[in-house]
Every structure is written in structure tokens, then in C-alpha cells.
Amino acid sequence: MRTARKGSVEMPAFVRQLVKETEKRVSSFFKGGRGGASDGEQPGEGEKEEVIPSPYLDRPVLDKLTEEGCARWGLTYALGSMQGWRANMEDFHNCVSQLGGELAEWSFFAVFDGHAGSSVAQYCSQHLLGHILATAGVRLEDHPEKVKGAITEGFMQTDKHLHSVARREGWERGGTTVVSALISPYYIYIANCGDSRAMLCRSGQVFFSTEDHKPYCPLEKERIESAGGSVSLQRINGSLAVSRALGDFSYKGAENRTPSQQMVSPEPEVCIIERSPSDEFLVLACDGVWDTISNEELCAFIHNRLQVCTDLRDVCSQVIDLCLYKGSLDNISIILLCFPGAPQLSAVALHQEAELEDLLESKVAEIYDELSATGEEPDLLSVLTVLASTAIPGLPPGGGIQSKRNCIISAYYHQRETHQHAVPNAVGTS
Incomplete structure (x- = not known):
């Protein structure tokens, strides 16, 4: 089920000026006078300087894509997504509440945050789950580590197949971050590749959250430099703001190095969480959310909203509006998954x-x-x-x-x- 909520607001003068000043400051760091996208590229050394349109609009696009559903074992979910101030919408998602067959009690959800175009994010949203399910290990519930390995293999295979498509279609500069959750009767398998993030609320508190993959993180920086790259201005080669992603093949050409050893690695960080009756809700969201609100703040906010609102789409919409009003200039996407232990109307x-x-x-x-x-x-x-x-x-x-x-x-x-x-x-x- 999908609905769109329309509206428009003029950008306040002070916000417009802030955006312009931010663009100037960012552009002063890079040749070519480009205003950079959050995860996108800036011109590298030796590239021809050119002026491209601002990545921001004069007013935000406030149409919201919403979706909701449920699984027969008690999970309910909603998605909310909005273009916002960005000139283009580059976020995609995948929500499958029941996988079917022998995995009828399993669910899969993912948020894909594209950069340097939307093609890679769209492709991965359509193919990642298929590559994960094609591995035999995902069906071995009694062996969580094998399921974890199957998820990793699914990411790697997606990137491998994407490479040939990218060469044919000219997507070498495009990429996408991914955060996903594969939910079984006993475990939650969370996979993160990039700076989108997952956060699990248990007993009213943040129980788990993924770590963002940024170029300046010590282990990420070490890999980047070992592959012949550098980290400047908190970006790979002063250009790309994430250190793990699917796509971005212009950063994956180092010889005699495996895919996971390249400057940009497609290997996700997969965490296994044993399910608990105290699990309340799980959030998957792009950095357009996390740039403006902390894990603890979002956990508290959603916990409170669930006590006054039964429509999960409306809760997602409230989160999106909150991030917009707190200053997010990015696309904003969130998937909210509620377990049987979630707060009830009070x-x-x-x-x-x-x-x-x-x-x-x-x-x-x-x-x-x-x-x-x-x-x-x-x-x-x-x-x-x-x-x-x-x-x-x-x-x-x-x-x-x-x-x-x-x-x-x-x-x-x-x-x-x-x-x-x-x-x-x-x-x-x-």
C-alpha cells in the first residue's frame, strides 16, 4: 500500500543563505566549484574542472512515499521516504515481510542510499535479496554463522554482477550504501555497508546500532591507504564520503587485492542478534536521518510516538518531518519494524x-x-x-x-x- 502526502514550503531566507554559505565553504575545498552530495564525489586530481548545478533545490520536495505491512508472526512495519532539499531522489528500499516457501517465517528489509546517481541503488534494491537467497547457507537457521556468511556472499555477488552492468551502462562513478535486516524466528541478521544505519530498541533503550563506515575510521583508513588511496577532508582521495559501498568501481581497481581490500569495500559488517521478547522496534535509515538525530534521541522519540499513534506510516512521517525541521538537507528514508513487544497506545x-x-x-x-x-x-x-x-x-x-x-x-x-x-x-x- 502506497500513499503520497503533498505539500510545499518556501525556504526561509536564513536557511537559503545557510545553504549557499555551506556550498561556498565546501566548494572552496575542491577544484571546480562543485557543491558536493552527501555521499557523492568531488572532482579528483587531474579531472577537468566544471560547474554543475547545485545539489539543492530552492524549496524541498515534500511528497512522501509511504508503505506498510505485516508478517503473520506479529511483525508490523512501515516505510517513509522523501526527496527533501536534494535535487534528485537517490534512495531506494526493499520490504519483504514474508520470504515464502521454507523461509515463510523470515522477513527482509533494506534501505539503499545512492550517490552520484540513483541507478546503482535502484539495481541493488532489485537484486541484493535474490543473491542472498541464492546461497545455501541462508537456510541453515541452526548455524547463525553460516547465515551470516551467506549474507556477506550475497553482497559480494551483487557487487560482482553489478560490475558488468556498470561497465555496460556507464555507472562506474555511481554507488550505494546499504543497511539491511534479515529476520528469522530466532535471530536478527543486520548487514551494514556504508553510513546508513540500523538501531534496535529493546526495553525502551538503544540495545544495538551499526557503526558507520567512514574513510577516517582507523581500520577503514588503513585499508584505503594500503590500496593506494588517501584520506583528506574526511573523504577518499578528497572525494568520496563513504568507505564501503556497492558500486563505486572507479575506487576498486587496485591490482592484486581482493574486493574487500579495495579502497571502497563491498563487504558488509554483519551482526547477529538473538531475538528477545523485550525487542520493541528496529529502525533502518539513511544518513539523512542520522545526520540530524542521535540513536538515543530517535529511540526515545519513536518509543513515545508509538504510545500516541497507531499508524506506523504516520510515525515514519513524523520522523521525516523532525529531521527536515532539524536541518537535514538530504534525501530522508526510514523503515520502522515493530515487534510484538513494541509500546502500545496509552x-x-x-x-x-x-x-x-x-x-x-x-x-x-x-x-x-x-x-x-x-x-x-x-x-x-x-x-x-x-x-x-x-x-x-x-x-x-x-x-x-x-x-x-x-x-x-x-x-x-x-x-x-x-x-x-x-x-x-x-x-x-x-
Whole structure:
């Protein structure tokens, strides 16, 4: 099931200026004046300098792709994805709640965050699971290490087959990070290749999260330099911002080195987690989420939202909006997987949420009236600025004032409409 939620917002002047200044600072590090994508490439040494369009839009694309489903053993899931400020959408996903056959009790989910184009991410989203399932080891539930090896082999085979396609289609410069979860009746197998991330909440706390593969990480840097590369400006050869990915074959040409020993390795880091009744939810998300919010903050926020919202698509949408309002300029994609032990709707939490929204509406009205006393109609940014410096009890943990911005915006426009109608009436009765 897929739905799209449409909308548009003008980029506030201060945000537009921040984006422009950020582009200038980034471009000053690199030849050619390019504004870089989060995981994309900058021109390397010896390459012809050229000017390319800004990777950012004047206003974000707010259409949200959402999807939901469930597995017969009690798992429910939702996906939320949005292009945001990026000029192109390069995120893809794969959600399979039941694999079928002898793996009918197994599920697979993955987020693919492409860079230097979307072709590689799209290809991998269509083929990675097939390569994993083609290995015999994935069916050996009694041998978790063999399942782990099968997942790794699936990644390596995907990259191998992708190479021939990339040569034919001209995708050598494109790549994608991947974070995936293969869920069996007894284990969760999480595979990470790049800087997308998985986070498991157990008993209300972060129980596990993957480590991002960045070029400056000591072991990653050692491999890069051994393969003839360098790390500068926290990027491989001053260009690529991730050290593991599928694709990126221009970084995989070192002779006498295995695929996993190249500057960019396609080998995932696979972790085996034994399932527990205390497991609440698992998040798979691209770096457009993690650049703006920590593991602990997101865990607390989702834990709280699940107590006031039964629609997982809406929870994903709230996370996306939160990341957007906290300053994410990237594509934003999240898959939320809820286990039977996930938080349930709470009457107490619903009452607290209603009280909070009433308080915010009254605060907005109060601020609007105070600013209106100066003789000018308050703009939204002025109201938000004052409200941000006001102590507001009961805000969602991990979300803060940004997580209630939609409520605040609605209250602002209600006040503006009320005032606009009140002024003519006052004139007519004077």
C-alpha cells in the first residue's frame, strides 16, 4: 500500500543563505566549484574542472512515499521516504515481510542510499535479496554463522554482477550504501555497508546500532591507504564520503587485492542478534536521518510516538518531518519494524499529548498577540523564534520543539486568519 502526502514550503531566507554559505565553504575545498552530495564525489586530481548545478533545490520536495505491512508472526512495519532539499531522489528500499516457501517465517528489509546517481541503488534494491537467497547457507537457521556468511556472499555477488552492468551502462562513478535486516524466528541478521544505519530498541533503550563506515575510521583508513588511496577532508582521495559501498568501481581497481581490500569495500559488517521478547522496534535509515538525530534521541522519540499513534506510516512521517525541521538537507528514508513487544497506545500518553497541543496553541496565540501589539503582523519565523526560547513542558523526548512544528504552524495560521477577520469587524463597528 502506497500513499503520497503533498505539500510545499518556501525556504526561509536564513536557511537559503545557510545553504549557499555551506556550498561556498565546501566548494572552496575542491577544484571546480562543485557543491558536493552527501555521499557523492568531488572532482579528483587531474579531472577537468566544471560547474554543475547545485545539489539543492530552492524549496524541498515534500511528497512522501509511504508503505506498510505485516508478517503473520506479529511483525508490523512501515516505510517513509522523501526527496527533501536534494535535487534528485537517490534512495531506494526493499520490504519483504514474508520470504515464502521454507523461509515463510523470515522477513527482509533494506534501505539503499545512492550517490552520484540513483541507478546503482535502484539495481541493488532489485537484486541484493535474490543473491542472498541464492546461497545455501541462508537456510541453515541452526548455524547463525553460516547465515551470516551467506549474507556477506550475497553482497559480494551483487557487487560482482553489478560490475558488468556498470561497465555496460556507464555507472562506474555511481554507488550505494546499504543497511539491511534479515529476520528469522530466532535471530536478527543486520548487514551494514556504508553510513546508513540500523538501531534496535529493546526495553525502551538503544540495545544495538551499526557503526558507520567512514574513510577516517582507523581500520577503514588503513585499508584505503594500503590500496593506494588517501584520506583528506574526511573523504577518499578528497572525494568520496563513504568507505564501503556497492558500486563505486572507479575506487576498486587496485591490482592484486581482493574486493574487500579495495579502497571502497563491498563487504558488509554483519551482526547477529538473538531475538528477545523485550525487542520493541528496529529502525533502518539513511544518513539523512542520522545526520540530524542521535540513536538515543530517535529511540526515545519513536518509543513515545508509538504510545500516541497507531499508524506506523504516520510515525515514519513524523520522523521525516523532525529531521527536515532539524536541518537535514538530504534525501530522508526510514523503515520502522515493530515487534510484538513494541509500546502500545496509552490513555495517559494521549491525554498528555492533548494537553501539550492545547498549551502550544495558547502559547502561539499569546506570542502572536504580543508581537501584533507593535503594529505589524507577525511572521511565522518570528513566532517560532520566540517559542523556541520559551520553556515548554511535556515535549516529546528526543524530538523537542521541532517535533511539534506542524502543530505550531497550524496554530499560527489559525491566529493569522482570526486576526485578519477581526480587523474589518472592528472597523465596521467603530
